[in-house]
Amino acid sequence: xxxxxxxxxxxxxxxxxxxxxxxxxxxxxxxxxxxxxxxxxxxxxxxxxxxxxxxxxxxxxxxxxxxxxxxxxxxxxxxxxxxxxxxxxxxxxxxxxxxxxxxxxxxxxxx
Amino acid sequence: xxxxxxxxxxxxxxxxxxxxxxxxxxxxxxxxxxxxxxxxxxxxxxxxxxxxxxxxxxxxxxxxxxxxxxxxxxxxxxxxxxxxxxxxxxxxxxxxxxxxxxxxxxxxxxxxxxxxx
Numbered sequence: 001x002x003x004x005x006x007x008x009x010x011x012x013x014x015x016x017x018x019x020x021x022x023x024x025x026x027x028x029x030x031x032x033x034x035x036x037x038x039x040x041x042x043x044x045x046x047x048x049x050x051x052x053x054x055x056x057x058x059x060x061x062x063x064x065x066x067x068x069x070x071x072x073x074x075x076x077x078x079x080x081x082x083x084x085x086x087x088x089x090x091x092x093x094x095x096x097x098x099x100x101x102x103x104x105x106x107x108x109x110x111x
Numbered sequence: 112x113x114x115x116x117x118x119x120x121x122x123x124x125x126x127x128x129x130x131x132x133x134x135x136x137x138x139x140x141x142x143x144x145x146x147x148x149x150x151x152x153x154x155x156x157x158x159x160x161x162x163x164x165x166x167x168x169x170x171x172x173x174x175x176x177x178x179x180x181x182x183x184x185x186x187x188x189x190x191x192x193x194x195x196x197x198x199x200x201x202x203x204x205x206x207x208x209x210x211x212x213x214x215x216x217x218x219x220x221x222x223x224x225x226x227x228x
Contacts, residue, residue, distance in 0.1 A: 033216045041222040048216035101155045
């Protein structure tokens with residue numbers, strides 16, 4: 001099946017700093033999503049971005065499907081941005097559509 | 112739009128009992144739903160794909176007799192953990208794919224934290 005690798009696994013920032021999270025995937029995809037998992041476990045859908053660039057406030061994401069990677073940018077980080085960020089993809093091969101998750105990036109933003 | 116509701120959010124049960132978790136799509140129909148399991152500090156692992164009106168498809172290594180899935184309608188899938196044991200304690204999350212016209216992709220319930228004592 002498709003492989004998803006996220007980096008870095010852990011990231012510690014001071015409030016106000018910017019960061020870039022990376023997601024590499026091993027095959028072509030129909031779908032790629034970035035999620036933020038809050039301390040209660042809820043997965044918040046940040047971006048649905050199989051290709052191209054999107055922005056939502058301080059967050060933006062870019063997926064270069066031909067090179068099989070996606071980037072999540074967080075600008076002017078806040079303590080509330082802390083948590084685990086997951087990249088998940090739906091491979092385009094076969095008929096069994098499902099999401100495969102990376103291992104996540106644990107972000108800690110200190111005041 | 113594309114909201115998935117999961118209930119209960121937290122359950123504690125005694126070893127040997129069964130627990131049922133419900134997953135509902137509130138504003139769309141979902142012919143397919145997905146059940147994930149997440150251990151502390153780990154990623155989400157797909158357990159099974161729930162298909163409305165037919166048998167679920169289980170991932171390799173997941174015991175179908177232990178984790179019973181029923182998808183009786185286009186808006187409801189249930190996961191029953193049978194004869195639960197402490198090693199079944201985990202965070203269970205359901206998901207459904209929103210209609211492709213919405214560009215929401217997959218949407219997730221809020222999860223169920225199961226503790227077996």
